[in-house]
Amino acid sequence: xxxxxxGATGFIGSTVVRELIxxxxxxxxxxxxxxxxxxLQASGATVHRGDLEDLESxxxxxxxxxxxxxxxxxxDWTKFAESCEIDKRAIETIGTALAGTDRPFIVSxxxxxxxxxxLATEDMAPQSHSLLPRVSEQVAMAQVSKxxxxxxxxxxxxxxxxxxxxxTRLVAIAREKGxxxxxxxxRNRWAAAHVLDVARLYRLALEKYEPGARYxxxxxxxxxxxxxxxxxxxxxxxxxVSISQEEAGAHFGVFAMFAGLxxxxxxxxxxxxxxxxxxxxxxxxxxxxxxxx
Numbered sequence: 001x002x003x004x005x006x007g008a009t010g011f012i013g014s015t016v017v018r019e020l021i022x023x024x025x026x027x028x029x030x031x032x033x034x035x036x037x038x039x040l041q042a043s044g045a046t047v048h049r050g051d052l053e054d055l056e057s058x059x060x061x062x063x064x065x066x067x068x069x070x071x072x073x074x075x076d077w078t079k080f081a082e083s084c085e086i087d088k089r090a091i092e093t094i095g096t097a098l099a100g101t102d103r104p105f106i107v108s109x110x111x112x113x114x115x116x117x118x119l120a121t122e123d124m125a126p127q128s129h130s131l132l133p134r135v136s137e138q139v140a141m142a143q144v145s146k147x148x149x150x151x152x153x154x155x156x157x158x159x160x161x162x163x164x165x166x167x168t169r170l171v172a173i174a175r176e177k178g179x180x181x182x183x184x185x186x187r188n189r190w191a192a193a194h195v196l197d198v199a200r201l202y203r204l205a206l207e208k209y210e211p212g213a214r215y216x217x218x219x220x221x222x223x224x225x226x227x228x229x230x231x232x233x234x235x236x237x238x239x240x241v242s243i244s245q246e247e248a249g250a251h252f253g254v255f256a257m258f259a260g261l262x263x264x265x266x267x268x269x270x271x272x273x274x275x276x277x278x279x280x281x282x283x284x285x286x287x288x289x290x291x292x293x
Contacts, residue, residue, distance in 0.1 A: 157223075
């Protein structure tokens, strides 16, 4: 299968590209820079120049392929709402190009607070949240009624010893502030999975695609934020400290919207449906093995 991949040079996308190629697929990878194009070529993928705001490039890439995986997102925390709007338009554009065909389209989304304080499952619909304007999943599901074979990959904190999803931002804030902080008792949990396990799940979802399906790329159902903060503190040789909800805005800045969220999630349905078995290692192990210098 020839697969169009956005975000093909990013942390998750580049691993998905390698997994697809190793699995016998051809990849048409979106690249906005010469360095990205060289990286894709080195991996064995075909380069498609453009970016998430180049809608004509997205249409052409999807039209040339047997399916698409949308891993791209503009990770600019100072313009988060704008990045979410770019994401929305990109999903709509690719979906339009695939409408009326049986070509699969996997859209990446986050595992947000689907049911605060409860374990999120694949059959739970996303909730609107004024602080979290990303609507990747909602847009993808709307495409199904328009004849698009779309499905959603809900992502937790995806990690290896180099990057760890939102946790990477926590590391940067700890460096800046001189302490590794968590809110309150730090009992709020974030689901997590190793990037290699996640990439394998994308391939399985593509090969066994089911329009309208929601998948959870989850290994660990919920790692407490206090444990995460303490691991970061060990790595940076900084104290791990509790701060109040009122202090979170000043400490975390725009990232405060995430710092107190409780986002545990299960992947039991996904594992049963696709035969996926994540093997780790876990988030704390990767944080402990990370090079902080």
